[in-house]
Amino acid sequence: MHLEWALSAFARLRLFRPILAGATLRDRALACFGALMGIGLSAVIGGLAATDMNHLVWIVPPMGASAVLLFAVPASPMAQPWPAIGGNVISAAIGVAIGHLMPLTALSAGLAVACAIGAMSLLRCLHPPGGAAALVGLFIGGSSSLLFPFVPVGLNAVVLVASAWLYHRMSGHSYPHVAPSPQPARASDRPWTVSKADIAATLKEAGESFDIGADDLESLVRHMERRAIARSYRELTCAxxxxxxxxxxxxxxxxxxxxxxxxxxxxxxxxxxxxxxxxxxxxxxxxxxxxxxxxxxxxxxxxxxxxxxxxxxxxxxxxxxxxxxxxxxxxxxxxxxxxxxxxxxxxxxxxxx
Structure with a gap:
């Protein structure tokens, strides 16, 4: 009883409320189990590929951050297969390259992350753990690090994405995420209808980046419009x-x-x-x-x-x-x-x- 009361009290505090829209306790629990399965499988396969544990790590730390995205927010644009694999591999390669060209200093560390962000942005594979992969690639150093972006980073990322795909198929989530097609709206009939151009213009005016795809955002707006119409019908009387x-x-x-x-x-x-x-x-x-x-x-x-x-x-x-x-x-x-x-x-x- 005391434990239940304490958990209930914590739940009332703003500090412990979910920060992600649509997040539920069930989804978070499933994300924990998915991460356990994905990271465990990645570690096992990485260990089998590592012939010499002194020279080749079997799983890299950025995979932990990738697991958070792939299993907790699978609808995020940054959690899709290409960002998860390409972002980690490209960033690790940049880190390794800078490690061979420059000594390990504060400047080289900053340059590795900056170049990784730039490359991921240009190649449409922005993935936050890529910043960590760039630093790990920088720290590895030595001639053996030339394979580091592919084994273990690339191998870990591929296994993790495959695990996420399998897990989300079993749990009922779509992965890779595909936004549901929004029902077309004719603005000429409903002048107040939010169009795709309105959404793009609003995002531009806001001047902020949000962790949601434009198609998902449009689909949510269409759902809200339909709910607003249904609510207005319930409030409409015969009079x-x-x-x-x-x-x-x-x-x-x-x-x-x-x-x-x-x-x-x-x-x-x-x-x-x-x-x-x-x-x-x-x-x-x-x-x-x-x-x-x-x-x-x-x-x-x-x-x-x-x-x-x-x-x-x-x-x-x-x-x-x-x-x-x-x-x-x-x-x-x-x-x-x-x-x-x-x-x-x-x-x-x-x-x-």
């Missing part, structure tokens, strides 16, 4: 959507009168009211095909809602109840408006096109 001035007919009117009104106004249903103006039913051309002396004999129950009814609640009635018109009534059951399928389709077409 917001209804058409006032309900066209109705009295229950004692003749079928010919009702039929003529339907055709003249080009509508599918008429509200049927009694002498006091209260809604008692609805009628359409289908009901008027039956012989009757007045409308009240052939009318059917009317689908009703109140002005405060969420408009989204009507969708199920349209789909499953074969309802075409819902009449909005006040507290006394007087019709104050109507919401038809066409009204809803008009809203959906404008918002989701």
């Amino acid at each position: 917001d959507l209804m058409v006032t001035g309900v066209i109705g007919v009295k229950d004692d009117a003749s079928p010919e009168q009702a039929r003529g009104l339907l055709v003249k106004r080009d509508i599918r249903r008429l509200a049927v009211v009694d002498g006091a103006g209260l809604l008692v039913g609805a009628v359409g051309l289908r009901e008027l095909l039956r012989p009757a002396r007045h409308v009240g004999e052939v009318m059917t129950p009317a689908a009703t809602a109140t002005p405060a009814t969420p408009a989204i609640d009507l969708l199920e009635r349209y789909a499953q109840g074969r309802v075409h018109s819902v009449f909005v009534v006040d507290g006394n059951r007087r019709p104050v408006g109507v919401v038809t399928e066409a009204d809803w389709l008009h809203v959906l077409t404008r918002s989701l096109a």
Whole structure:
């Protein structure tokens, strides 16, 4: 009990909250297990390749940092296979080259990391552990270090990436990460829609680099737009959507009168009211095909809602109840408006096109 209380208290502190968007305790636990598997396998294979342990290390420290990226944030652009392999190998090669050209000093250390960053940026394989790989390559020195970028660095990186690929396939994550294709949006129909050009311009104005791909960012924006639209639908009421001035007919009117009104106004249903103006039913051309002396004999129950009814609640009635018109009534059951399928389709077409 005391341990659970302590963990709960720590969880409330901002210091211990996840800093990555979307991070969960389950994902972090799985990342730990994945790193255990990936680093362990890399070390075993590296050890088998190291014929002389005095001259060839079997796993290099930058692989620990690479494992954090590959298993904890596999969607990061810097955690993809080419950055993980190319970034480590190229940076280690730069470190080795500078180690052969210059003595080991503070200047050569800084130059190795700077050149590694430049090379990784130009070759589109920026990978933070590459900076450490450059320093390790610089420190190795000696003629035997010429193979260092390939064995063990390249070998470690390939095994680690292969382990990440296998592990994420088993755990359900996509790796290499491919951003889901965002649904296209037509800005002409929705002027407030965020376009890909808007995202690029905003990133340029921000002047900062973020650890997320542009395609992933666009996909997230599209998901947020759809959620915002769904939320706005839940907040939309029948009073917001209804058409006032309900066209109705009295229950004692003749079928010919009702039929003529339907055709003249080009509508599918008429509200049927009694002498006091209260809604008692609805009628359409289908009901008027039956012989009757007045409308009240052939009318059917009317689908009703109140002005405060969420408009989204009507969708199920349209789909499953074969309802075409819902009449909005006040507290006394007087019709104050109507919401038809066409009204809803008009809203959906404008918002989701």
